[in-house]
Amino acid sequence: MSKTIEIKSNIKNRARLKSKIFTKSNELVIENILSKEVKSIRMNFACHSLIVEFDSNITNLNRILERLNSIFDINKVVSKNIVKNKIKENYLTSCNSCKSCTLYPNEKSWKRKLFEYGALSVVAIGVFIKEHILMTALSPVAAIALGGLSVFAALPLINDAYNDILNKKFTLETFMAAAVLTAIFGGEISAAFEVIYILRGSRLFEEYTAEKSRLEIKNLIKMDVKKVYVQRGDVEIQINLEDVSYDDIVIFVHGEKICVDGTIIEGEAEINESIINGYSQSVHKKVGDKVFANTIVDSGRIKIKVDALGDETYIARVLGEVDKYLSLKSSSEVMADKLAKRVLKVGTLLTISTLFLTSSFTNAFSVMIMMSCPCATVLAASSAISSAITNAAKHGILIKGGIHLENISKADVFCFDKTGTLTTAKPIVVDYKSNLPNKEFFEILLSLEDKNSHPIAKAIVDYGNELGFKKLNNIKIDNKIGLGVQGKIGNDTYHLGNLKLMQDNKITIRQNKALKEQQNRANTIIYLAKNYKFAGFISLSHEIRDGSYQMIEDLRKRGVKKIILLTGDDELVAKEFAKKFNFDEVHHNLMPDEKAKIVETLSKDHNVAMIGDGVNDTLAMSKADTSISFASGGSEAAIEVSNIAITNSDPKDIIKLYDLSKFALKIANQNYLIGTSTNIIGSGAAMLGLIGPAGAGLTHIGHTSAIILNSSRNRLKQ
Structure with a gap:
């Protein structure tokens, strides 16, 4: 039996694997070893595939593969035609693998995906101009070509639907695939193409934003130190970093970056540990003190006995935790999943009911077209949020997704780092x-x-x-x-x-x-x-940054319940600083994991926003409902991990962001009313035969235009 596993997909806590080991005879063994690791397991014995859904709080794909490896002795992991012989090398965030690493799409694959979507965009523009501006129908040849292109573009969706059916699951993917294929072979090719075009675009964007953050974190902890001096007997020699072993004695002097975790056995130094603890001044370290990788010797000369290397260093483990929490779903995303299931049930019920009550395939098909592409529901929020995001970008506020803009005005607790953020x-x-x-x-x-x-x-x-x-x-x-x-x-x-x-x-x-x-x-x-x-x-x-005092006061005026200071500074400095701002709580002398624990605890009962600027803030930011980085002078890790980056590091932009979020949600609710009412009226008209498939398409265009026009008001918001 082959000991190869092929990774077909790994997106949003859901992975699909393929291997000859996924057979009926191995079903119980696999379920037993993975039952405590994953939320659900589905096996398709016909194509030897395994679909697992898991919680990133508990496990990750690397651990799942290791569990399988413990039983079946896997010797290869294959993805995108790239073979890797070490499972850990594929999946650890801080691995030294090249761009072909399976968690990080290589440059060629992204170029191909962007090219494919660009080609679809050109076709979409052409179809729109021809049908809605020139008001001419597609020729038979063009219709056949568009139908073939639609089927090709829908293949990933059709494949997911096929696997769901084999595993006796009826999901939104199944319904969407059925609607697309029915539309194509029913002659409503333009409607089918519209549906699949929207789906491809949204999936591509989600995948890109998630992978880009992970790649930036991987690059951050990739050590740029290539050679170090180690002590061999009474002699100091230079060797490659990769040849350093545990318990080696490594020497660092003024201006050098420390590349290991260890204990000082000789000498003393002033070490800049801001990347670890956010402390605003260098720390004096002497014999017996611990030092960490990615910190810098400001002055002095020290000899360090190596305690940890590479992936085992403190900073690598912290950023590994950050990477794990990046994939967690927000509460809004969970609600969207529930809403999608309801749409599936309602759409299926209405389509079947229409066919049963009217005995008209055309009427039923019109209802299916109306319900299969929830444009109104999607655009109600997405257009309002997109417009607000564009407005924010003009003011130097970079928002990495609509959910983050939505969440900021829902936050009732704001946690602030001190150095580099408020100062x-x-x-x-x-x-x-x-x-x-x-x-x-x-x-x-x-x-x-x-x-x-x-x-x-x-x-x-x-x-x-x-x-x-x-x-x-x-x-x-x-x-x-x-x-x-x-x-x-x-x-x-x-x-x-x-x-x-x-x-x-x-x-x-x-x-x-x-x-x-x-x-x-x-x-x-x-x-x-x-x-x-x-x-x-x-x-x-x-x-203190200009506008910090006023920003804190304005947040209180807007109903924020708690404003908290989280800092690596000592108690006297932290408390004296906090008096100027009248913080509700002050936490001092914090390491990154301690900041994260405080934020995580707060998040159980509150919607928490974390604002910081350094690597020491990233783990806490990853645990917050919304994370905001001050990008001017801030670390790349904080900028990439954060949901929102304020490029000018202007505290007043926090208030601007908060107000824009409130306004965007107001516009979105208005859009929901527009979209939902037209969908209900349109579905009713389709059931009664008052509009056909073309009318269903025109209804989409009508309420889409109204929603986009309403959303454009966000662009005018100051």
Whole structure:
């Protein structure tokens, strides 16, 4: 028996697999090993296929394949004519496989799909012009060609319907396929083509948006470090990253990206861990401390004993979780599925009832055409939302789907990250005091910090330069990792750094009103001492984005129940910052998974919106009902994972987005009234024989035009 599995499809928590192992004799075995992993199992023994529906909270396709592999020893997984010999290599988000990886459609397949849909679009435009503008019927040859094209375009739908029938299921796909084929062979070819054209377009868009997000996440954690230095005995040698093993000793110095998880066994360093915890300043790490992949050594030199590599690193596991939650259905999508089932039942019942009551195939067929393509239901929301999305894009708000625009005005809890979201990521000088002359004070600061790449040092240097001061020459500098810097100019010794540097050198800090005020505000304070005596301080903070206060207040006015701060900053900084905004809750010292747990808990009882800008926010964003990223300076992962990206990072755009969502929903409800009423009237007229198949098509055109015209009001919304 072949040990090959072919993946026919994997979309929205539903996968269809094909293999010779899917036989009647293996049915019970397969059901037993997958029963706890999946929600439903359907097997088609005639074509050796298995269809599984699963919950991404519980499992994923990779795990399902591994379960099958544990029993049948699968040696190949085939998809799109590409053979992979390692199951994990195909499906792990952070794999190093090429563009042919089966979860990520390769460039050629997307070009083919876009070409096919582009060709269908050209035909659709031609048919529309001929029938509705020139008001001429298709010639027999053109009708036959269009019918053949419609059948070809409908093959995926027909194939799904065929499998459903074999498995004794009657779904919307079955009804739609029957309607399309009936329309084609009943002579209503244009109506059939319209139905299949809409379906192909919507499926292509859904697949593209989902796969693009996954591809961006995969690219993000693809390590750009190719070679590293490792210790072999008493010698440090350079090797390829792929040759690094667990328990190896890897060396990293100033400016390098750490590419493993591990424990420091020698040295100390200032490490930028904002990608992990969102903390606004570099963290001092010493022997015994843990470090993580994708963080950066701002200064210092460390030796790390490797604890985790590749897919096992913390950041890879976090983004793997993000990838899993990307495929979860929203509550609106679940409701849409229920509505589709109701449409199926009503449409089938009306069609059969019409045929039974009137004995007229034409009347029944007209009802089928009217009910088989729920254009009114689809367009009522989609046209209103699409119009609103276009309007938002003009204002620099990129919305990745209608459901996300709908959800934002339903959110009753808003969670905010701090650094980079409500504040800018760049520290700024807010105050300074010194008993030295200003010229000497800033000349010393510039001289000591000139070669330091730390963001705080750069902010001090930039501030001094703006004031017109210059650094001194002939200065001897000794960097104190995690503390600051010691320098000697002539016969004078200077210390510049944090409070611990002062304490270690027995320098007494003289309290004054200005210093106490900055300490109470939880700002970052850098102290200066001259010849072991306190000489002054300079205070820095992260600038609050213009409009942040007003945005929070406006959300409250619109009825938002809770506004919460989630940050990696320490308790003092977080609480002092929160006082300015009057947050309902403040959570500090958070790691990414801790942020996610808070959002997940809130989501059980509330509709939650999460606003952030960094990789550390992505897992929490993936758990929220709606996620919004500030794109200006934000991480690519946050932008791609988010449902909505605000390109200008303007807090006022949150309110603009909220109001646009409310207005779009109002328009959508009006459209539902237009579409539903015409569908009901049209179906009734078709049952009575007052309109035929052509009339059913014209009814679609009529209410479609009214809906689109009403939806265009969204484009005018400011």
